[in-house]
Amino acid sequence: MGMAIKLLACTRVWISRNSIKRYLMKVVIFLLALLPLDRLVWLGFTDGLGANPIEFITRSTGTWALVMLCLTLVMTPLRLLTGSLFWIKIRRMLGLFSFFYAAIHFLIWIWLDQNFDLAAMVKDVIKRPYITMGFLSLLMMTPLAMTSNHWMQRKLGRRWAQLHRLIYVIACSVILHYWWHKAGKNDLDTVSIYATVVVLLLCCRIPVIRSKLSFK
Amino acid sequence: MRFIDNTILPSDITPKGVFEGRRELIKAAAAGSFGLALAPWFSREALASNPEKLAATLNPAYAVKDELSGYKNVTTYNNFYEFGTDKTDPFANAGTLQTRPWTISIEGLVKKPVTLDIDALLKLAPMEERVYRMRCVEGWSMVIPWDGYSLSKLLSKVEPLGSAKYVEFISLADRKQMPGVKSNILDWPYKEGLRLDEAMNPLTLLTFGLYGEALPKQNGAPVRIVVPWKYGFKSAKSIVKIRLTEEMPKTSWSQFDAREYGFYSNVNPLVDHPRWSQATERRIAENKGVFAPKIKTEMFNGYGDQVASMYSGMDLKKFY
Numbered sequence: 212m213g214m215a216i217k218l219l220a221c222t223r224v225w226i227s228r229n230s231i232k233r234y235l236m237k238v239v240i241f242l243l244a245l246l247p248l249d250r251l252v253w254l255g256f257t258d259g260l261g262a263n264p265i266e267f268i269t270r271s272t273g274t275w276a277l278v279m280l281c282l283t284l285v286m287t288p289l290r291l292l293t294g295s296l297f298w299i300k301i302r303r304m305l306g307l308f309s310f311f312y313a314a315i316h317f318l319i320w321i322w323l324d325q326n327f328d329l330a331a332m333v334k335d336v337i338k339r340p341y342i343t344m345g346f347l348s349l350l351m352m353t354p355l356a357m358t359s360n361h362w363m364q365r366k367l368g369r370r371w372a373q374l375h376r377l378i379y380v381i382a383c384s385v386i387l388h389y390w391w392h393k394a395g396k397n398d399l400d401t402v403s404i405y406a407t408v409v410v411l412l413l414c415c416r417i418p419v420i421r422s423k424l425s426f427k
Numbered sequence: 428m429r430f431i432d433n434t435i436l437p438s439d440i441t442p443k444g445v446f447e448g449r450r451e452l453i454k455a456a457a458a459g460s461f462g463l464a465l466a467p468w469f470s471r472e473a474l475a476s477n478p479e480k481l482a483a484t485l486n487p488a489y490a491v492k493d494e495l496s497g498y499k500n501v502t503t504y505n506n507f508y509e510f511g512t513d514k515t516d517p518f519a520n521a522g523t524l525q526t527r528p529w530t531i532s533i534e535g536l537v538k539k540p541v542t543l544d545i546d547a548l549l550k551l552a553p554m555e556e557r558v559y560r561m562r563c564v565e566g567w568s569m570v571i572p573w574d575g576y577s578l579s580k581l582l583s584k585v586e587p588l589g590s591a592k593y594v595e596f597i598s599l600a601d602r603k604q605m606p607g608v609k610s611n612i613l614d615w616p617y618k619e620g621l622r623l624d625e626a627m628n629p630l631t632l633l634t635f636g637l638y639g640e641a642l643p644k645q646n647g648a649p650v651r652i653v654v655p656w657k658y659g660f661k662s663a664k665s666i667v668k669i670r671l672t673e674e675m676p677k678t679s680w681s682q683f684d685a686r687e688y689g690f691y692s693n694v695n696p697l698v699d700h701p702r703w704s705q706a707t708e709r710r711i712a713e714n715k716g717v718f719a720p721k722i723k724t725e726m727f728n729g730y731g732d733q734v735a736s737m738y739s740g741m742d743l744k745k746f747y
Contacts, residue, residue: 255717261515262496262504263567264717265709326720331704339702395702396565397612397683398512 233300240301244308247275248315265323272316277385277405279309284382284412291415291424303359306378310356317349341391348384351377379416382409479641483554483574489630490558491729496569497713502643504711506563507664508612509598509605510645516607517645523604524665526649535595535671538586545649549635551584552576556639557632562694562728564658567709573653574636579627587623587671594626595619595676596652597668613679619663620676620690621654624737630655630730656730658692689747693738694728698747 251268254260260267286302289295325332336346355375358364364371386409389402414420507517510524532542543551554574562568582594600616602608608615625631632653635642642648647664654661660680670676680688687701696706707721727734738746 260717262500262711263514263709266567323718324721335704338699341702392702395687395700396512400512400610 233297236297237301237304240304244279244305247271247312265319269316269319269324272312272319273389276309276312276316277389279305279312280378280382280385281405281408281412283309284378284409288412288415288424291421307356307359310352313349313352317345320345341388344384344388344391348381348388351381351384355381379413382413385409481549481554481574481636481639481641483556483636483639486555486557489555490572491560491570493558493560493570493710494712494714495558496571496711498638500711500713501569501571501637502645505645506565506659507607507645507647509600509607509615509617509665511607512612520606521644521648523606524599524644524648525604526644529649529667531650531667531669533581533585533669533671536588536591536673537671538588539584541585548581548633548650552580554635559632559653559655560728561653561655561659561662562708562724564660564688564692564700564705566703566705566707567711568724568728569711572638573632573634574639575632575634575653577629578631578633578652579629581633581669582627582671585671590673591671592623593672593675594621594623595668595670595672596621596663596666597670598663599665599667614682616667617663617679618676618682619652619661620678621661622737623671625654625734628734628737630733656694656727656734658694660688661692691738691743691746693734693743693747694724695726695743695747696724697726698744 251260251271254267255264283302283305286298286305289298321327321332325335335342337343355377358367358371358374367374386402386406389405390399393399393402415424503518504514505517506514507521510517510520527545529545530542531545531548532540534540553576555576556572556574558570558572560568560570596619598617598619599605600608621631632655634647634651634653635649637643637646642651647662647666650666651664652662652666675690678688678690680692681690694705699705705724708724709721710719725731
């Protein structure tokens with residue numbers, strides 16, 4: 212009896228220690244993921260955004276939305292490689308940060324670029340392929356962000372996983388958005404790197420490769 | 428009794444250089460007391476990699492009244508692919524450009540082909556200061572005080588032949604001085620061109636400086652073209668050759684994609700770039716808030732009364 216109680220107590224301590232550790236890790240990752248935004252605010256107050264601040268903020272938030280998207284896509288390969296579920300626990304937060312930066316990116320466009328001129332916006336979305344792709348990407352990200360909570364996950368069951376496979380399509384449309392924008396000035400070095408990363412991450416989803424990655 | 432030796436002048440006791448240096452010091456101290464008001468001026472001094480002064484007289488007939496973009500913005504936010512594709516690359520990398528010795532050769536369909544040294548070019552005509560709008564094809568614009576003289580003054584000296592219809596400008600492309608030339612982003616050297624009447628228009632400026640100083644390297648030192656009614660890329664930087672031709676010259680951006688970049692590339696809010704609208708622009712100005720709305724782009728960048736007649740009867744949607 213005494214032994215059993217002791218064991219139970221030990222387990223409880225182990226659980227709470229582990230959950231505190233996990234909680235702290237999440238806080239640290241949350242704060243790290245906010246750094247790109249902190250940086251923009253800091254640069255804004257110290258006159259560091261350069262000659263064209265709006266362009267700087269737009270490009271920076273766009274880039275960070277893509278970086279967060281790539282990090283989100285890294286979590287599954289990491290789980291496969293390490294066998295740890297920890298990665299899946301922080302995946303949602305990274306995905307939401309990707310949406311967060313994409314939303315700022317979009318808001319700056321409709322506010323400071325289009326001045327909330329709805330007609331001009333619609334025209335641009337239809338007429339310009341790179342804007343179409345950017346807009347579609349955000350549109351597809353929205354239901355994923357909306358259904359990212361546990362409640363929706365439970366409610367949707369198997370369909371949740373199916374819905375969230377949309378992230379693979381989004382990764383491609385985001386790269387097209389970036390690529391077509393940069394192609395105008397033939398400045399494709401940076402976007403080529405991101406495209407390569409995304410292709411590699413998507414390859415990790417191919418069953419043959421996926422099983423090779425799996426932690427034995 | 429006092430003895431004054433009139434043969435000893437104060438300037439004999441204090442060497443001239445030191446004496447003048449002292450005056451500079453006093454001036455600087457006085458300026459210091461106005462600290463804040465003069466801060467932009469001092470930051471300009473600190474930024475200038477080539478603080479060589481140019482004595483230019485303002486030509487009020489060619490000076491727009493818009494708020495200036497500020498020396499710092501003009502010299503740190505540039506498209507000059509020879510030094511990298513990022514807007515801040517030219518400022519960071521252009522230090523390696525050798526601007527002396529420098530010559531421009533003027534050749535092709537002219538009666539008197541000539542190669543002119545930069546110092547000869549500087550003295551060829553009186554230096555004017557002109558305040559021009561500069562509209563980039565990417566959708567931003569600046570207002571810049573340039574120093575130079577009308578290109579027509581140089582072209583008249585070489586006497587274009589009757590058969591000459593176009594003027595081609597060729598920029599320097601030297602891998603040793605220009606790190607961006609190693610990439611194959613464009614077909615180097617950078618080439619631009621104008622129709623002869625456009626080149627002879629008094630607005631077209633052979634430019635040697637900005638803000639009363641020799642051109643900073645990132646802005647196309649030591650000599651460039653400025654064509655204010657066309658998108659910025661038409662204004663070739665660091666030019667080494669001017670060639671007069673009968674055929675329309677092949678220009679770099681148009682060779683890259685003729686559908687996106689036409690030969691004329693006049694600023695035109697009604698003709699969009701295939702990837703973005705040209706109806707509005709973001710004006711970069713010294714005291715403009717970050718959240719200031721964009722402004723409407725004007726036909727011919729607002730220079731219509733001086734240039735529109737050159738295009739009368741032309742379909743500007745076709746000849747973009």
